[in-house]
Amino acid sequence: MKRRSDCPISNVLGHVGDKWSLLILRDMMFFEKKTYSELQNSDEKMATNILSSRLERLEKSGLITKQTDANDKRRKVYKLTQAGIDMLPILLEMIAWSSKYRPETNTYPEFYEAIQINRDRLIKDLSAELQASFT
Amino acid sequence: MKRRSDCPISNVLGHVGDKWSLLILRDMMFFEKKTYSELQNSDEKMATNILSSRLERLEKSGLITKQTDANDKRRKVYKLTQAGIDMLPILLEMIAWSSKYRPETNTYPEFYEAIQINRDRLIKDLSAELQASFT
């Protein structure tokens, strides 16, 4: 996506400001999805061509990496980079907002409670966990 | 936008998961824009028909309200609701991410420093300020 201004918010939206990219990151962060087929089976069922183009863009943006699985060369393994992992606080704030204003859609109650009690701790723990799983 | 799943992240994206909606909220929060013409003159210059449809959707989502100005009935004044104000943390996390990974785009250094030092304080202060200005 082309750059639209020097605004940092606009910049982030340039990377993930569409309907799908943040859901891909969500699936990688919270549901440990790492392959094309796993990602395609999300609740929202995105079209394969869109998934393909979003993965390509996320890679170009430096939020994920793509490697061929050594044991099965058909499989491509997608991993979050540190920049990708650091999108976590944005996602957590979305969960927090929804929990407050759309409680019926909150399916991550454990995060919501944890974020209220100690947000920094939660982010550190989750980040560390993600870092470990992507190395 | 139609509901796509019960996921809270997906829900938020249902309200603001496009290229423009969060920029409208940004302009209202950080630049005190409150009318159509003010919003149209953002850095990114969104098309008028898109602005119109996004404002309508934000209103339906309960993030903003629309009132006719008492002194000039041509003017429609848009205001953030509490739910809209509570999108602030999401925007601040975007600023934080950009500050870290795209420092050249960071044009809100004052927020970035403040968020590092005392995030909760900053959010409280900004929220209070916004609440005051929208009543």
Added chain:
DNA sequence: ATATTAACTTGCATTTCGAAAGTTAATTTT
């Protein structure tokens, strides 16, 4: 009374999206 302003709406070309079918290379099954 005329011109200007604010907030849209409309028409239309271009771009993006979405569903389904097709392709390619690697692996598994027979």
Added chain:
DNA sequence: AAAATTAACTTTCGAAATGCAAGTTAATAT
């Protein structure tokens, strides 16, 4: 070794969203 299956895409094409320019309407300013 041949056939079937699987993973990860790519292609096609109709539908929907976007972007640009021009037009509309009501209110205010001159």
